[in-house]
Amino acid sequence: MEIELRINGSAQKLDVAPQVSLLDALREYLGLTGTKKGCDQGACGACTVLADGRRINACLALAVQYQGREITTIEGVDHPLQEAFVRADGFQCGYCTPGQICSAIGMLAEHKEGAPSAATEHLADTGGELDETEIRERMSGNLCRCGAYNGIVSAIKEVAK
Amino acid sequence: MKPFSYLSAPDTATALRTIADSEDVKFLAGGTNLVDLMREGIEHPATVIDITRLPLTGIEELPDGTIRVGALVTNSRLAADPLIRTRYPVLAKAILLGASAQLRNMATVGGNLLQRTRCMYFYDEASACNKRAPGSGCDAIGGFSRGSAVLGASEHCIATHPSDMAVALVMLDAVVEVESVHGIRHVPIAEFHRVPGDTPHIETALAADELITAIELPPVPAAAHSSYRKVRDRASYAFALVSVAAALAVEDGRITEVRLALGGVATKPWRAHIAEELLLGAEATDENFARAAAAELAPALPQSDNTFKIDLAQRTVVAVLRKLNAERSAS
Numbered sequence: 001m002e003i004e005l006r007i008n009g010s011a012q013k014l015d016v017a018p019q020v021s022l023l024d025a026l027r028e029y030l031g032l033t034g035t036k037k038g039c040d041q042g043a044c045g046a047c048t049v050l051a052d053g054r055r056i057n058a059c060l061a062l063a064v065q066y067q068g069r070e071i072t073t074i075e076g077v078d079h080p081l082q083e084a085f086v087r088a089d090g091f092q093c094g095y096c097t098p099g100q101i102c103s104a105i106g107m108l109a110e111h112k113e114g115a116p117s118a119a120t121e122h123l124a125d126t127g128g129e130l131d132e133t134e135i136r137e138r139m140s141g142n143l144c145r146c147g148a149y150n151g152i153v154s155a156i157k158e159v160a161k
Numbered sequence: 162m163k164p165f166s167y168l169s170a171p172d173t174a175t176a177l178r179t180i181a182d183s184e185d186v187k188f189l190a191g192g193t194n195l196v197d198l199m200r201e202g203i204e205h206p207a208t209v210i211d212i213t214r215l216p217l218t219g220i221e222e223l224p225d226g227t228i229r230v231g232a233l234v235t236n237s238r239l240a241a242d243p244l245i246r247t248r249y250p251v252l253a254k255a256i257l258l259g260a261s262a263q264l265r266n267m268a269t270v271g272g273n274l275l276q277r278t279r280c281m282y283f284y285d286e287a288s289a290c291n292k293r294a295p296g297s298g299c300d301a302i303g304g305f306s307r308g309s310a311v312l313g314a315s316e317h318c319i320a321t322h323p324s325d326m327a328v329a330l331v332m333l334d335a336v337v338e339v340e341s342v343h344g345i346r347h348v349p350i351a352e353f354h355r356v357p358g359d360t361p362h363i364e365t366a367l368a369a370d371e372l373i374t375a376i377e378l379p380p381v382p383a384a385a386h387s388s389y390r391k392v393r394d395r396a397s398y399a400f401a402l403v404s405v406a407a408a409l410a411v412e413d414g415r416i417t418e419v420r421l422a423l424g425g426v427a428t429k430p431w432r433a434h435i436a437e438e439l440l441l442g443a444e445a446t447d448e449n450f451a452r453a454a455a456a457e458l459a460p461a462l463p464q465s466d467n468t469f470k471i472d473l474a475q476r477t478v479v480a481v482l483r484k485l486n487a488e489r490s491a492s
Contacts, residue, residue: 018167115241118257123246140397141261
């Protein structure tokens with residue numbers, strides 16, 4: 001199928017079968033290998049990208065479904081979180097980092113909109129503080145096999161201030 | 162993944178006509194379960210109809226106070242909705258305790274109701290599974306059964322229903338609106354999911370040509386004071402071993418309304434009617450909470466690895482009711 005995706009601000013035409021995931025379209029068809037394939041079943045978060053600013057798992061998204069949506073991958077990100085991750089040692093091997101950063105960008109936007117998490121004590125409240133418990137719960141969809149979680153949380157906390 | 166033909170439905174009528182006229186069609190919304198099942202070879206439709214462009218995305222209050230939620234509302238949007246957070250905190254909490262933020266951003270209300278079990282024998286094509294291959298047997302029985310059900314199981318299937326959201330909906334007596342070319346039906350959520358019996362592959366009351374178009378939440382004043390607790394193997398992003406949805410109203414020390422539902426322990430989202438009947442009118446004490454929980458779990462049939470769920474479910478019920486009662490007394 002001929003489809004057109006909007007990736008990092010520019011239109012990309014590609015010819016994919018309907019079963020091709022957004023993740024494979026990015027990596028194998030468009031050469032955007034910053035987005036990583038970890039589990040390929042929605043369990044690790046390495047493939048996290050933003051669709052119209054919302055974080056999603058690109059491995060469970062079919063590319064054909066995302067025509068007309070604005071997709072942002074790590075290649076299109078220019079955000080203070082990137083330097084904060086370096087400063088705070090928010091990674092070792094780096095494989096989960098693109099997903100962590102895209103996820104954190106989406107997470108900060110959700111929090112700003114007043115969206116609750118399972119860690120939010122009073123669900124009716126909007127605009128509670130983004131403390132460490134909240135960050136860990138809201139980022140639980142991104143696993144880090146190296147266990148750099150303390151650095152990841154510090155980096156996000158620094159930027160969230 | 163087995164190749165399939167893809168159609169993006171421009172409107173509901175087209176989607177319903179297409180599924181009525183063809184064999185082997187699946188509707189695709191968020192994709193968080195179906196795409197995975199297709200990749201694993203468990204689902205292999207010839208045609209996939211993408212329904213994400215259908216106008217089923219509203220959350221609206223009807224004149225009688227019912228909240229109507231379009232089937233394509235995402236899980237995250239429903240959990241963040243101010244009406245849901247204040248009137249049905251149990252539902253917001255159940256959703257937020259399920260999956261991850263990324264998955265909740267993709268997954269829809271209708272799709273959540275149709276998600277299939279995470280029983281590892283269902284996923285493993287080398288194993289016997291009556292859900293995946295009717296008549297092949299059940300390797301979960303006598304196998305590794307830590308995640309399996311203790312309530313509602315049969316000799317053909319002991320797989321748990323994985324949804325948290327559906328447990329809250331069962332507690333709230335939600336109604337599922339389904340549509341086909343023949344018209345619209347309203348199915349009470351308690352009748353929507355089925356226990357396996359001798360047909361574990363038939364999981365819901367949805368006919369092959371029907372589409373879930375909405376869920377309706379009736380007014381439940383007691384639900385303003387409700388909660389959901391989930392017990393699992395890690396602190397976040399895991400399926401429930403046991404979960405409890407509850408709402409409690411107490412006057413002069415006596416229970417005037419109670420709603421209780423269990424997840425993680427049963428083959429379908431489980432309304433705890435036995436416990437509710439014992440609690441209604443009784444004094445709100447730990448002893449009565451424990452007695453009701455024990456009665457609900459009395460019919461439980463454990464496997465070798467999941468006996469712990471019987472005790473854990475009872476203790477979680479008591480803990481949730483005790484906390485609701487204490488919060489009520491304090492407020």
